[in-house]
Amino acid sequence: MGIARWIQDLGGSDARLKSESGMRLYLAGVSLCTPLLSHWVSDPEFRELTLPGKPTGATHARFGPSTIVVGIAVQPETFQKIRAANNSPRLANVPADQDAQEFELHLDASIEFDILTTREPAGPGAISRFLQKFGEGIQQLEIYVRDVDRATEILRTRFALEPLYPATRAGADGTRVNFFLATGPDAKKVLIELVEAAR
Numbered sequence: 001m002g003i004a005r006w007i008q009d010l011g012g013s014d015a016r017l018k019s020e021s022g023m024r025l026y027l028a029g030v031s032l033c034t035p036l037l038s039h040w041v042s043d044p045e046f047r048e049l050t051l052p053g054k055p056t057g058a059t060h061a062r063f064g065p066s067t068i069v070v071g072i073a074v075q076p077e078t079f080q081k082i083r084a085a086n087n088s089p090r091l092a093n094v095p096a097d098q099d100a101q102e103f104e105l106h107l108d109a110s111i112e113f114d115i116l117t118t119r120e121p122a123g124p125g126a127i128s129r130f131l132q133k134f135g136e137g138i139q140q141l142e143i144y145v146r147d148v149d150r151a152t153e154i155l156r157t158r159f160a161l162e163p164l165y166p167a168t169r170a171g172a173d174g175t176r177v178n179f180f181l182a183t184g185p186d187a188k189k190v191l192i193e194l195v196e197a198a199r
């Protein structure tokens with residue numbers, strides 16, 4: 001399958017293959033949330049809450065200034081391999097109560113991944129459960145917003161989407177986050193993480 005192969009390529013030494021596979025993987029992730037985000041930004045207030053990001057490429061031009069980060073869940077050994085092959089990016093400071101290790105992987109100005117793995121491979125945490133059920137793959141799509149509380153409220157009241165958590169919670173590196181399990185293309189469930197950057 002393409003996605004599994006592209007993930008492995010992120011940990012390889014062939015720069016061209018890494019770049020091509022990274023682009024395919026990123027586009028596969030973005031395509032999962034494109035219909036959802038296009039619908040949500042029809043609300044002017046929600047659109048205003050999406051953050052201008054880094055220089056945007058064609059992949060997110062249609063949404064305006066949103067920054068979309070594709071979250072990839074991998075096994076611990078793949079995590080170490082991808083990190084080593086990409087100059088050992090800094091590990092994020094993940095709250096201790098969350099079953100995750102992660103680092104950011106930037107392939108160019110418009111392609112950004114969070115590479116995630118579990119701290120407890122057989123444990124009950126979200127990343128561990130995802131890996132047990134689906135194997136390595138696109139686990140979540142992260143959308144940056146100015147105010148996660150307000151963005152959550154808009155999705156709840158205007159789009160009838162219930163957040164996974166009753167209140168915003170701490171995310172990695174001082175971010176504030178909440179999550180939605182939304183129905184994406186082909187009636188597949190898509191995990192969306194709204195992220196408010198650390199101040």
